[in-house]
Amino acid sequence: xxxxxNGCRISLVSTGPQLIRPAQAEKRNWLPxxxxxxxVVAVVAGLALWLGHGKGAPRVMPVSTALDPYSxxxxxxxxxxxxxxxxxxxxxxxxxxxxxxxxxxxxxxxTVQILFRNVAREVAQNETQPIKLxxxxxxxxxxxxxxxxPMKPGGGQxxxxxxxxxTPNWDGAYPELRVIHVDTK
Numbered sequence: 001x002x003x004x005x006n007g008c009r010i011s012l013v014s015t016g017p018q019l020i021r022p023a024q025a026e027k028r029n030w031l032p033x034x035x036x037x038x039x040v041v042a043v044v045a046g047l048a049l050w051l052g053h054g055k056g057a058p059r060v061m062p063v064s065t066a067l068d069p070y071s072x073x074x075x076x077x078x079x080x081x082x083x084x085x086x087x088x089x090x091x092x093x094x095x096x097x098x099x100x101x102x103x104x105x106x107x108x109x110x111t112v113q114i115l116f117r118n119v120a121r122e123v124a125q126n127e128t129q130p131i132k133l134x135x136x137x138x139x140x141x142x143x144x145x146x147x148x149x150p151m152k153p154g155g156g157q158x159x160x161x162x163x164x165x166x167t168p169n170w171d172g173a174y175p176e177l178r179v180i181h182v183d184t185k
Contacts (some may be wrong), residue, residue, distance in 0.1 A: 099159055
């Protein structure tokens with residue numbers, strides 16, 4: 001307490017700064033976070049494998065791969081090519097055409113090998129893709145897997161193949177399409 005000459009007294013509110021101990025830093029348990037991250041990575045990797053490899057053939061097959069025996073009953077006509085830009089500033093190349101089933105089986109899938117050649121007629125790019133059928137054309141072209149609309153004998157359907165990149169060595173001519181696998185029921 002303080003006393004003044006006129007007799008007023010002021011009592012002290014505090015005796016000085018008091019130190020407050022900081023809370024002990026708790027040790028973080030990283031195990032649940034690590035397990036959750038591991039599960040997320042496993043799910044993403046599983047989806048990538050499932051979507052990327054599915055039932056189709058590998059992406060690149062040797063040029064000497066045999067044609068599917070049913071390929072002689074298929075007729076590919078009306079090939080056209082086009083390009084567009086993608087959102088990343090790259091170029092996407094499309095190969096559209098019409099495929100007809102002149103055989104006796106219902107088709108549920110077709111895998112083709114696409115060979116882009118250079119000016120010396122050597123294979124400059126070799127890709128393997130399942131044919132995707134054109135579902136709609138307006139307001140834009142939308143494709144679906146062949147299995148979504150099986151093709152009956154005598155039927156025909158427009159298709160599209162999509163290439164994220166084409167080698168700069170390509171001679172600009174239409175690529176060679178080889179039917180290497182046909183799924184039927």
